[in-house]
Amino acid sequence: MNVHNMMEDLVTAEVNALYDQVKQANSPWLTCDCKNCRLDTISYVLNRIPPKYVVSGRGVTHSNEIFADHQLIADISAVAMDGIRIISSTKRPFHTLPREDCEVHKEENPHYNFPTFAGTILDGSTFEPISGARILLKLDGKPVDMVDMTWANPTQTFLSTKGAFTFWAKSIPAEKTGESRKFEFEIEVDVEGYEKTYNYFELPIISDPTVKTELNTACSVKIRDIVLFKREIFDEDKKEEKSEK
Ligand SMILES: [Zn+2]
Structure with a gap:
């Protein structure tokens, strides 16, 4: 087709x-x-x-x-x-x-290649997508470099993108091919009026012989939806929790 x-x-x-x-x-x-x-x-x-x-x-x-x-x-x-x-x-x-x-620079030595990470930012009370969110991808506490400058980190969500965002992290050199390493990523989401949210996910990667330069849609990891709560709601919940105790 x-x-x-x-x-x-x-x-x-x-x-x-x-x-x-x-x-x-x-x-x-x-x-x-x-x-x-x-x-x-x-x-x-x-x-x-x-x-x-x-x-x-x-x-x-x-x-x-x-x-x-x-x-x-x-x-x-x-x-x-x-x-x-x-x-x-x-x-x-x-x-x-x-x-x-002009594409991603090819390097003929072992690297950990990442899939693209795709996710959605939703409002916790309506489950509607949130636009205007600032999303930062971190690894070991530091912002992650993207494969090239057409990818942004932090990135943003827009009205028409329905709260969706994607990252494509730059490959990281490996000692040798076939090595396994677990990467622990952190996603920090900031939106005006909402409680700042942190999300964590782990990804085991096996190193490839070279840097992968072509984006393959089969190679995309869907991160679970990130749900944000408005600040007032969050505060009320906290009060309720306290009064219950
Ligand atoms: Zn030019």
């Missing part, structure tokens, strides 16, 4: 339009708007919004729908502007090289 992610069309159009606008406005922070920069921004945005797949050929009617969804377009614009700023302000050594060299 031939499927197509319609978000690609929408995001490509939106990112190109924004680059043209920013360029026309002579914004001093825009350092470059070459094809590589635009592609990096497009992948930055596509990594942060849920895909919408259609069977190829049936896309036309659906694409009218999504192109008319103003809230979706506003959210994509917000993510895209973030992307343009980040890509514009980051010196990338591969910037002038051909596109195939």
Whole structure:
């Protein structure tokens, strides 16, 4: 079956339009708007919004729908502007090289390769997704480096991403191939008006002979939903607990 992610069309159009606008406005922070920069921004945005797949050929009617969804377009614009700023302000050594060299750097020695981590931030009383959450991934108490700069840590949730977030941690060198190591990750979630939440998960990884450079969707780990409670509710619960004692 031939499927197509319609978000690609929408995001490509939106990112190109924004680059043209920013360029026309002579914004001093825009350092470059070459094809590589635009592609990096497009992948930055596509990594942060849920895909919408259609069977190829049936896309036309659906694409009218999504192109008319103003809230979706506003959210994509917000993510895209973030992307343009980040890509514009980051010196990338591969910037002038051909596109195939711009992907994750290949290293021909043993590494622990991580799957992508996907999760959702929900409100504990309504189970509705929360937007505007700041999510930080830590390992051994330190923020984790991502595979490349199109992935952010901390990352954010947006209205259209329905509280979803993803991380792709950078591979860590191993002594040799086939070594097993347990990694203990911590996720810190911060949202205005909510109790700060910490989430922990363990992941045993066996080292591979090289750094894995291709993102394989089969290789994604779904973290259990992270549920946040509004501060007042949390405080009331604490009071109740105390009075029961
Ligand atoms: Zn460029």
